[in-house]
Amino acid sequence: MTSLSDIARRAGVSPSTVSRALAGSRHPVSAQTQARVERAARELNFRPNLMARGLATSRSQILGAIVHDISDPYFGAVVRGLEEGARAGNYHLFVCGSERDAIRELAQVEALMSRRVDGLIFTGGGIDDPVYQRKLRRVLADYRRQGGVVVQLAPAAVPARRIEPDNRGGTEMVVRHLTELGHRRIGYVTGPAHIRTSAIRLDGFRAGLESAGLRCDDRFLAGGDFSVDGGAKAAAELLRRGLGITAIVAANDVTAFGVLDELDRRGINVPGDISVAGFDDIEAASLVRPRLTTARIPIAELGRAGAEMTQALLAGKRPRSVVLPAELVVRDSTGIPPRRR
Amino acid sequence: MTSLSDIARRAGVSPSTVSRALAGSRHPVSAQTQARVERAARELNFRPNLMARGLATSRSQILGAIVHDISDPYFGAVVRGLEEGARAGNYHLFVCGSERDAIRELAQVEALMSRRVDGLIFTGGGIDDPVYQRKLRRVLADYRRQGGVVVQLAPAAVPARRIEPDNRGGTEMVVRHLTELGHRRIGYVTGPAHIRTSAIRLDGFRAGLESAGLRCDDRFLAGGDFSVDGGAKAAAELLRRGLGITAIVAANDVTAFGVLDELDRRGINVPGDISVAGFDDIEAASLVRPRLTTARIPIAELGRAGAEMTQALLAGKRPRSVVLPAELVVRDSTGIPPRRR
DNA sequence: CTGAAAGCGCTTACAG
DNA sequence: CTGAAAGCGCTTACAG
Numbered sequence: 001m002t003s004l005s006d007i008a009r010r011a012g013v014s015p016s017t018v019s020r021a022l023a024g025s026r027h028p029v030s031a032q033t034q035a036r037v038e039r040a041a042r043e044l045n046f047r048p049n050l051m052a053r054g055l056a057t058s059r060s061q062i063l064g065a066i067v068h069d070i071s072d073p074y075f076g077a078v079v080r081g082l083e084e085g086a087r088a089g090n091y092h093l094f095v096c097g098s099e100r101d102a103i104r105e106l107a108q109v110e111a112l113m114s115r116r117v118d119g120l121i122f123t124g125g126g127i128d129d130p131v132y133q134r135k136l137r138r139v140l141a142d143y144r145r146q147g148g149v150v151v152q153l154a155p156a157a158v159p160a161r162r163i164e165p166d167n168r169g170g171t172e173m174v175v176r177h178l179t180e181l182g183h184r185r186i187g188y189v190t191g192p193a194h195i196r197t198s199a200i201r202l203d204g205f206r207a208g209l210e211s212a213g214l215r216c217d218d219r220f221l222a223g224g225d226f227s228v229d230g231g232a233k234a235a236a237e238l239l240r241r242g243l244g245i246t247a248i249v250a251a252n253d254v255t256a257f258g259v260l261d262e263l264d265r266r267g268i269n270v271p272g273d274i275s276v277a278g279f280d281d282i283e284a285a286s287l288v289r290p291r292l293t294t295a296r297i298p299i300a301e302l303g304r305a306g307a308e309m310t311q312a313l314l315a316g317k318r319p320r321s322v323v324l325p326a327e328l329v330v331r332d333s334t335g336i337p338p339r340r341r
Numbered sequence: 342m343t344s345l346s347d348i349a350r351r352a353g354v355s356p357s358t359v360s361r362a363l364a365g366s367r368h369p370v371s372a373q374t375q376a377r378v379e380r381a382a383r384e385l386n387f388r389p390n391l392m393a394r395g396l397a398t399s400r401s402q403i404l405g406a407i408v409h410d411i412s413d414p415y416f417g418a419v420v421r422g423l424e425e426g427a428r429a430g431n432y433h434l435f436v437c438g439s440e441r442d443a444i445r446e447l448a449q450v451e452a453l454m455s456r457r458v459d460g461l462i463f464t465g466g467g468i469d470d471p472v473y474q475r476k477l478r479r480v481l482a483d484y485r486r487q488g489g490v491v492v493q494l495a496p497a498a499v500p501a502r503r504i505e506p507d508n509r510g511g512t513e514m515v516v517r518h519l520t521e522l523g524h525r526r527i528g529y530v531t532g533p534a535h536i537r538t539s540a541i542r543l544d545g546f547r548a549g550l551e552s553a554g555l556r557c558d559d560r561f562l563a564g565g566d567f568s569v570d571g572g573a574k575a576a577a578e579l580l581r582r583g584l585g586i587t588a589i590v591a592a593n594d595v596t597a598f599g600v601l602d603e604l605d606r607r608g609i610n611v612p613g614d615i616s617v618a619g620f621d622d623i624e625a626a627s628l629v630r631p632r633l634t635t636a637r638i639p640i641a642e643l644g645r646a647g648a649e650m651t652q653a654l655l656a657g658k659r660p661r662s663v664v665l666p667a668e669l670v671v672r673d674s675t676g677i678p679p680r681r682r
Numbered sequence: 683c684t685g686a687a688a689g690c691g692c693t694t695a696c697a698g
Numbered sequence: 699c700t701g702a703a704a705g706c707g708c709t710t711a712c713a714g
């Protein structure tokens with residue numbers, strides 16, 4: 001592996017000068033020397049060792065992202081945005097999956113800290129668990145003390161700068177859409193119980209019902225986990241309860257896909273018999289049939305903005321936390337309730 | 342930031358000993374010392390600086406993966422498998438998107454090399470472009486010379502150990518399925534022209550037709566790019582040509598979704614009027630309507646196996662390249678051709 | 683089993 | 699504008 005000193009020798013200058021010429025230092029270098037060094041570097045195919053540079057500068061130029069599930073299309077889109085934003089600022093991106101597990105998430109944070117990532121980005125909702133939160137809080141305090149910054153692109157379980165979608169408002173909008181269509185018996189499939197996002201979207205659901213003068217009966221709630229399977233099972237459960245439901249709101253699109261699938265399997269027409277709505281507006285939402293009504297979040301933009309906010313923090317700026325509005329997208333999966341049941 | 346020497350001081354031993362105690366060295370350490378060091382490390386909340394370790398050992402314990410598009414569900418699943426496999430071997434994973442662009446891919450490879458990743462994994466098909474290939478070949482030679490290993494989870498454009506799905510055989514199977522149903526006029530939507538995978542799947546398509554005694558007319562081919570939009574446009578193009586097509590095979594599922602969407606928009610019944618099939622069997626394939634007939638690849642397993650092969654190579658083993666068989670999954674999007682046109 | 687020393691490949695005050 | 703020197707935080711022969 002060719003190193004700085006190899007270039008130095010070939011260019012007939014000192015390693016210090018090579019470093020300054022190649023690493024874009026603010027220290028002046030004569031045009032002639034600059035050219036000679038660049039030439040030598042090119043000829044020797046020099047690739048600076050970024051671990052060495054990182055050690056010397058105590059800046060890794062790496063951003064660490066923790067996602068709940070890398071194969072979930074929502075996180076895929078977020079990561080895409082993050083990568084764009086990171087690349088634009090000359091950062092690399094580490095992606096770690098937590099599987100929404102507190103232990104694993106802590107392990108990933110520790111690992112990222114050992115890699116000395118400059119910024120930590122939590123892309124999913126925080127985990128509601130006091131023990132975990134206490135530990136995380138302590139670890140992040142350490143991290144900040146050493147100069148790290150942390151950003152969360154979802155409701156946080158510990159203090160952190162945030163860019164988050166309007167989970168509550170978005171869900172309320174979806175519910176309002178349904179109540180305005182005339183629905184009164186609306187079921188809800190939650191997200192995983194221990195994730196903050198789930199709680200907030202559920203709040204939105206309740207608020208939506210209330211503002212339509214409806215009360216929220218717990219029997220209309222079924223537990224999901226942001227997966228297709230979870231959605232299908234929850235839909236089955238809601239039907240089993242025989243509540244005369246005319247609409248089902250799912251905590252996210254993926255869950256809604258499971259609901260649609262289960263209803264289809266049972267020959268229940270959507271939206272003729274039951275309306276279905278989701279949350280997120282991932283690409284597949286307009287590919288399923290019927291096309292899914294949902295609350296749209298600008299997912300990739302969320303990622304890009306997250307990377308930018310992280311870099312702003314690293315640059316010493318004080319960006320404010322922001323809430324991104326959700327937008328109702330009405331497609332074919334919602335309609336007026338059936339005449340009578 | 343607390344370092345090895347801090348621990349050493351607190352435990353009353355030398356940094357060398359701390360290193361040996363904490364990094365799982367094969368060098369013996371007395372049980373007593375071991376305990377004292379571990380205690381000190383715990384008390385001081387020690388997190389070893391992996392950049393420093395990497396610099397000293399010239400092993401980063403990082404695997405670098407290059408994907409065509411991180412938000413594509415296929416690559417999402419591959420990355421998930423890769424991460425599992427990497428974690429199992431105590432490696433971290435860097436993920437970089439190339440957008441199927443030769444320039445950007447080369448830049449990502451260079452970046453990963455600068456990070457001194459131990460292994461390089463190309464997850465998508467190689468790019469068919471002589472200039473790019475020459476450059477890549479040279480860069481990879483450098484990389485291997487410095488101890489790096491490279492694995493490709495798809496048809497490679499340059500020499501590399503591979504684990505690849507049976508792209509040709511899988512496509513042939515899909516075509517055979519259609520010809521056995523009675524289809525004779527079958528359209529094909531290709532993948533991006535410069536990607537090797539596209540060429541091989543197209544070969545499979547042609548071979549499938551031939552073995553059914555049909556000849557492949559280029560008018561039945563339309564160019565796609567592995568995107569929904571590309572699939573939709575290609576379907577429109579095929580219809581515009583008025584060839585009396587009764588089936589469309591798409592180079593991948595995502596493309597097939599676009600085809601389905603376009604046909605639906607035009608009120609063309611699938612599979613009543615036209616059958617549609619894809620390739621990959623990503624999760625969404627069974628969520629669209631009609632459910633998509635496709636050739637299944639064990640995507641996440643491919644990723645896991647890729648990470649394992651990379652580690653095997655790093656351990657000095659000589660694993661053999663393997664082809665993973667594809668499996669025909671018949672769902673609702675294919676059926677017998679309509680009586681007459 | 684333990685430690686002192688050199689080295690990994692960079693950067694950056696400091697001196698000139 | 700250039701260079702010598704020290705340092706970043708580890709590991710690992712080498713000596714004992």
